[in-house]
Amino acid sequence: xxxxxxxxxxxxxxxxxxxxxxxxxxxxxxxxxxxxxxxxxxxxxxxxxxxxxxxxxxxxxxxxxxxxxxxxxxxxxxxxxxxxxxxxxxxxxxxxxxxxxxxxxxxxxxxxxxxxxxxxxxxxxxxxxxxxxxxxxxxxxxxxxxxxxxxxxxxxxxxxxxxxxxxxxxxxxxxxxxxxxxxxxxxxxxxxxxxxxxxxxxxxxxxxxxxxxxxxxxxxxxxxxxxxxxxxxxxxxxxxxxxxxxxxxxxxxxxxxxxxxxxxxxxxxxxxxxxxxxxxxxxxxxxxxxxxxxxxxxxxxxxxxxxxxxxxxxxxxxxxxxxxxxxxxxxxxxxxxxxxxxxxxxxxxxxxxxxxxxxxxxxxxxxxxxxxxxxxxxxxxxxxxxxxxxxxxxxxxxxxxxxxxxxxxxxxxxxxxxxxxxxxxxxxxxxxxxxxxxxxxxxxxxxxxxxxxxxxxxxxxxxxxxxxxxxxxxxxxxxxxxxxxxxxxxxxxxxxxxxxx
Numbered sequence: 001x002x003x004x005x006x007x008x009x010x011x012x013x014x015x016x017x018x019x020x021x022x023x024x025x026x027x028x029x030x031x032x033x034x035x036x037x038x039x040x041x042x043x044x045x046x047x048x049x050x051x052x053x054x055x056x057x058x059x060x061x062x063x064x065x066x067x068x069x070x071x072x073x074x075x076x077x078x079x080x081x082x083x084x085x086x087x088x089x090x091x092x093x094x095x096x097x098x099x100x101x102x103x104x105x106x107x108x109x110x111x112x113x114x115x116x117x118x119x120x121x122x123x124x125x126x127x128x129x130x131x132x133x134x135x136x137x138x139x140x141x142x143x144x145x146x147x148x149x150x151x152x153x154x155x156x157x158x159x160x161x162x163x164x165x166x167x168x169x170x171x172x173x174x175x176x177x178x179x180x181x182x183x184x185x186x187x188x189x190x191x192x193x194x195x196x197x198x199x200x201x202x203x204x205x206x207x208x209x210x211x212x213x214x215x216x217x218x219x220x221x222x223x224x225x226x227x228x229x230x231x232x233x234x235x236x237x238x239x240x241x242x243x244x245x246x247x248x249x250x251x252x253x254x255x256x257x258x259x260x261x262x263x264x265x266x267x268x269x270x271x272x273x274x275x276x277x278x279x280x281x282x283x284x285x286x287x288x289x290x291x292x293x294x295x296x297x298x299x300x301x302x303x304x305x306x307x308x309x310x311x312x313x314x315x316x317x318x319x320x321x322x323x324x325x326x327x328x329x330x331x332x333x334x335x336x337x338x339x340x341x342x343x344x345x346x347x348x349x350x351x352x353x354x355x356x357x358x359x360x361x362x363x364x365x366x367x368x369x370x371x372x373x374x375x376x377x378x379x380x381x382x383x384x385x386x387x388x389x390x391x392x393x394x395x396x397x398x399x400x401x402x403x404x405x406x407x408x409x410x411x412x413x414x415x416x417x418x419x420x421x422x423x424x425x426x427x428x429x430x431x432x433x434x435x436x437x438x439x440x441x442x443x444x445x446x447x448x449x450x451x452x453x454x455x456x457x458x459x460x461x462x463x464x465x466x467x468x469x470x471x472x473x474x475x476x477x478x479x480x481x482x483x484x485x486x487x488x489x490x491x492x493x494x495x496x497x498x499x500x501x
Contacts (some may be wrong), residue, residue, distance in 0.1 A: 007439035008453065009042035010118035011109055013102070014135055016125035017047025017058070021158070024122060025189075028070035029431035035072045038436055040112040044085045044086045046105065047446045050092045056087035071429060081352035085113065093125065099140035099322070116147045119153040128162055131174055144494070151441050156185040159250050160241070161447075165456040165462055172449045177183055181449055185438050190251045190322070190358070191432030191445040195389040196421055197361070199258045200272075202387070202395065209385075210263070214339045219382065221345045222499060223255050226353040228305055230479070231327075242325045244297070247349040247437045249459045251358075252341055253280070254447070255389075269443040273451060280454035284334040290467045291336040296475060296486045298328035300352040303479030310352060310479045324474050327351045330487040331462075331495075346491060357387035361499050381412045381487035383402035383477055384499075393427050394418035401422055 012020055012030075033039045046057050063083065067074050087103060091098025106119060121137065123130060134155075139142050145152060154177070160169030175184055187302060190196055203209055204343075212218070225247055231238040238246065242499030264271040278363035288296065302312040313319060313327050328350030335345065364383040384398040396416045403411040419427050467474050482498070491497050 005440045005442075007038075007040045007436065008118060009040045009113060009115045009117045010042040010045060010120060010439060011046055011106060011113075012048045012120045012122060012137060013089075013106075014124055015048045015129070016055075016087070016123070017049055018049040018061075019124055021124040022047070023061075023065040024069050025429070025431045028068075028124065028437070029429055029435050031079070032071045032429065032432050033129045033436055035070075035075065038432075040439065042085070042115065044087070044109045044115060046087045046089050046102070046109075048091060048102065048193055049300055050090045052088065052090055053059065053088045055086065055088050057098070059086045060232060061082045062086060071432075079260060079338060085109070094136070096136055099136040099142065103140050103142055103434045106220075107135070107175075110147065117152060120255055121153065121155045123157045124154065130157065132169065134174055134178050138424050143178040143183075151182050153179075154183050154185060154441075155179055156187055156438055160245060161186055161452050162251075162456060163245065165453060165460040167195055168453050168456045172453065176449070182443070184447075185443060186447040186452060187434055188250050188254055188447060189430040189434065191254060192432075192434040193389055193393070194427040195387055195393045196222075196255065196258065197396070197433075197445070198395075199387060204263050207420070213362075215341050215343045217361050217364055218343055219365045220494075220496060221259060221361075222254075222345060222363070223252055223259070223345065223347045224361070224499070225251055225255075225349040226355060226356045226482075227349075227351045228353060228354050228356045229315050230239075230300070230310065230313065231315070231319065237314045239319050239323050239325050243327055243329045243349055243351070244459060244462060246341070247443045248329055248331070248347060250447075252347045253455045255360055256283075256333070256347065256359075259362070260345070267444070269446075270448075272444050273448045277454060277457065278337075279450050280451065280458070281337060282335050282337045282460055284336050285332075286331075286458070286461055288465060288469075291462055291470075294332040294490070295462055296328075296330040296489065296490055297326035297466070297472070298330075298350065298477050299323075299325065299421065299474040299485040300327050300350075300479045301476050303352065303481065305354070305480045306354065312479070313351075321345050326474065328353075328477065328483045329489070330483065330490055333458075339435055346496075346498075347360055347486060348483065352481050353482055356391060360387040360389070362387075363386070364450070381410075386499075393420070394422075473487060 014026060017023060022473070030039065063079060066079065077101040086103065087109070089102055092100065104267065109115060110117060123133060125133070141152065159185070164169050203213060257279040260279045261275040264275045295405045300313050303310060314321050314323050330348040333345045333347065362385045366382045381398065381400055386396045388394045388396065394417050396414045398412050398414050400410050401413050435443060473486070478482040488498065
């Protein structure tokens, strides 16, 4: 969201270079940027992992990853130039000698490629490795360069950033013992999606929306992130995490802040993030009664998707047979400020739901019915603005029109905009945008430390309540449905209902 700048020569060290994230997202994303000529002329990639491997083996494996997962077909000439600066560094994350050898390699490529100490450390690792990596980087003198600007070197960390408020605070302290806040990039790939970035453009670049974006005209907001998949091969991880930690604390709350924030004074990173922070600070805290009445947790049982039978969550590999981990969460939040007073925000997310999608639905208040009531006439459907984040990126506005005929018969119709058809070009992958933003030093789409802690301060009381009140209901729903009946009741009790998707 800032003026375009050109990234300068730099080195990216990927910790966990043999993992799925590197293969599926990072290297294909970098290759797609290279294809579009959006990378610096000299980009060095160093893969850091424990398995023995030569530079050439690493290059061949990454070539296969590009063939499988990149947006663009493999261009052999481009790949040869691109991969010629790929190196592999074998070490465990807790081996101090391995970091000293990494420092020597960095000095070598700095001399050869003119990177001048501009280094990005990407932690594509399990969270338990973060402490060792940061500690050893700092001990080896690889986190600060006195001759460099304060923003270099940079470190990128994936979610989850902590498991609750206490662990997030401790992790922030650990990162800040070695890096300044301006060097830390806490990544949430949802924020790299085109439609998420377009929320601010839609609101603040169109005069028809912002005057209506408040409690006077908006009845409520629904944010849905649904997945058709189960836990796949992540059963062991997911069973200790659950949907509240995995999705609500980061993805859904980020979407809420962008929807509810005030116009920033500029598009500088901290101006935008300050406004997001204000939203998190004004969300009404959830106490015991609010959690009992306003939060629904569920877990999928056996069912079917696309006509195929799927097992219950407790039958998934590496999941405890008696697990009470939630695979579905729905909750109601209130934002206690002048713009949103009295407007509920309903959030839901779940696995094994009928469709894979992410959307934000802003439902406007209904009009008085007297003009079109006429006895037999159904209620006039309220206007709904829907921001479609995935898979069909775009937006739609539901309006009411007169259906053809001699009688006045009302019918809802949709006005739609889709990125693919309107711009005749596919949207870039989220990681492409975020990787390039790290290179140019734009932190707008990354979470600041206080923002992470504020999000955890909202979620942690729910986790603690569930932990101390073992009798809190866990509502079951068959795979292939839109969640438990209790989630429907959450809105029905307010005289509302979830969008039928």
